[in-house]
Amino acid sequence: MQTNFTAAQLADPHVAESESILRKCVHCGFCTATCPTYVTLGNELDSPRGRIYLIKDMLENGRPADEEVVTHIDRCLSCLACMTTCPSGVNYMHLVDHARVHIENIYKRPLKDRLVRATLAAVLPYPSRFRLALKAARLGRPFAALLRRVPPLKAFGVMLDLAPRRIAPPSNAAQPGTRAAGAEKRGRVAILTGCAQPVLKPEINEATIRLLTRLGVEVVVPEGEGCCGALVHHMGREEQALVSARRNVDAWIKAADEGGLDAIVITASGCGTTIKDYGHMLRLDPAYAEKAARVSALAKDITEYLTSLDLPRQEAKNMTVAYHSACSMQHGQKITVAPKLLLKNAGFTVRDPAEGHLCCGSAGTYNILQPEISATLKARKVKNIEATKADIVATGNIGCITQIATGTRMPILHTVELLDWAYGGEKPALLQK
């Protein structure tokens, strides 16, 4: 589509990049059809095409963002279904990332929004703070309903609702160090411990480490690694995100240089999408551009890495799995076949829920910041999953696990927990009841 930037505007590399993205869009409108918020709200301003137009207008005219624009950009889940649909190759992810940073830099949100966002940014990326917050949440839970009714405190009420009732003690899987291969060594990988996942579901990385070492893969938990930065990145807090990215790049490059790495294995696809984008995020930083690109090339979802190991076919289990493909898995990383194939080969019967392309409404901190839309999407997702009449749900992202678990009684597990079980591990605790 036509753009109207001045040469001075295009001197800013971020603007120049957005301009080249906008030039690819031909306004065909295909993206509207698969956008969860457009499907829910029926307003083009809440669709990718509408947002692209709002962003173009905001950047071209150099006007400060206003409430109208911010409302519609905030409603975007960053599920990236539009990028799967777009025939023209519009990189909506980088465009909306740029818009979020722009908004964060020049728009002053109302006090209550600033408070909620600052709290999330200060707590979620830090496992020890997050653990403490969850403990406090247990005390606060009786007040959740009350908080939800006071508009400025609503988000805190939603947070209390989402907090799990049981908090696992810190897991050994998160302790830095090297786990030796338990069979003839066939590879060496680093695993991302991350931030929220080891607090909410440490069993995911425990299962991953058990499975990989059993298969002959040495697993490194590097010293100094932490949150990938995705949570704050999606809030437009770019500097904070880049600090996380640089710290992780340093940790992984060190691990790679010390003993070689075949992959950086990631068990949360939301993080995977961001880490695979480090090369782009740090492209303008001469000290990190090359290292970040190297890290992005090494980053693999656990199912991608396991596919490279050629696992043997297992006997059929009498168990049906509804596979929920996280948006960050199918749209962000375009991984659609590998997880299901692994599950099938491991002996499970796999079913695809209808409307699999639509987001479950988790989307990082979205279920806290946009609770109404998130709840509508959750209900729609749960209905489609339950219609499969499967025994269990499998997925590859902690956000989806937390979100969907609050909407259904079906047990929901990470794909790798089922694979660990199928390839010699214990039956997951959730299925033992």
Add this chain to the structure above:
Amino acid sequence: MPETIAFLEPKQSVLSRRAAIIEDLADLLPRDCLISERRGLVPFETDAFIAYRQVPLAVVLPETTAEVAAVLRYCSRYGIPVVPRGAGTSLSGGAIPQADAVVIGLSKMSRILDIDFANRTATVQAGVTNLNISEAVSADGFFYAPDPSSQLACTIGGNIGMNSGGAHCLKYGVTTNNLLGVKMVLFDGTVIELGGKALDAPGYDLLGLVCGSEGQLGIVTEATVRLIAKPEGARPVLFGFPSSEEAGSCVAEVIGSGIIPVAIEFMDKPAISICEAFAHAGYPMDVEALLIVEVEGSEAEMEAMLSNIIEIARRHGVSTIKESQSATEAALIWKGRKSAFGATGRIADYICMDGTVPLGQLSHVLKKTSEIIDGYGLRVANVFHAGDGNMHPLILYNINDPEDAARAEAAGNDILKLCVDAGGCLTGEHGVGIEKRDLMLHQFSQADLDQQMAARAAFDPQWIMNPSKVFPLEGRPAA
């Protein structure tokens, strides 16, 4: 923006009352159903015909027929122009607003109301997408046949407005052949119903008049459409040719011999490479032209029809024949074809022509088209419904370069005139919109147009419904 195609002069009487109009509209609609701030209006300034743009006065997104009626009643009282909008995927600018217009968007009316397998019908709200209908009945073995390439996103309301076609319309007919009834709101808010669940209704075939009337006779809010049982099997086959002319003459002979496959789609070399880059469908890259021929039915029926087509194709120098081997492969072949226009965005901006020619003229028109394009120093990609003779040259240009844009528009006009002169017409399925409005006198006499405008005026005597479209601004009846 080029200014060759003029919009109607906005009415000062409307523009000057802007604030009052917006206040009044707010009273007629629920919260979140009115957009009135300029920033929110800009994204509605165009559809998929992005060469032309005009920010509207306001956008309303009603949720019920009653709300559509209330808005129209109000607008007719004050003479405010109205532009209906479905998904905004029109390639002829059918949904492009004008400065004094209220856009009525049907995107919130997206419910399927009734599925009646006994009568093979579905009744849906106008904002339901074309593909949603087929998806809703697929598990029961049915589908809705007309399949515009934008079927993922385009709405049934928009399909009715433009009498849309699609690849599979060669066998099953276009929208008008699959539409049984509508609920429609007239310019003054009156709600009428036309047709029903039967194949024919008593009295005048007003439904036939409404289908393809480009939002000028009323706003359809509900539609009853025909459902068709899915065939036993379906298989797209790729036929590669060393030249476009040979592919074109092959199509003419297939249809001329009385064979009607479900679809015969044409792509030339530039189109093949554009579509392959997006869909990875396995199109042959070493041919000058490609036909996608889909046959359906039992295995024996498909074999019989295919062998006849292959025999004809051999006489026209076919160089590659590739049958799809799986449902996944077939889906990719269609995904590539149906994404062709959008995928063109990877290499350039484009305007898409829609001229239709008699099949005997296909080769001649293809050759002349490339001469016209060469004459303007432009590039073209051809991808179209060959079985219907419905051509879609995509004229590639740079929208940021005004001179290039003017050349593309001029070349497009020459191509459409060529189609008419070859015994064809300006538009096969995209509608006249604003794009082809000023060429209508090349197709019709003034007497023809006068009669069409008289029919229009019978439905909308005030000319407030999508008034900048279809009829040239000169020669309209005096207000």
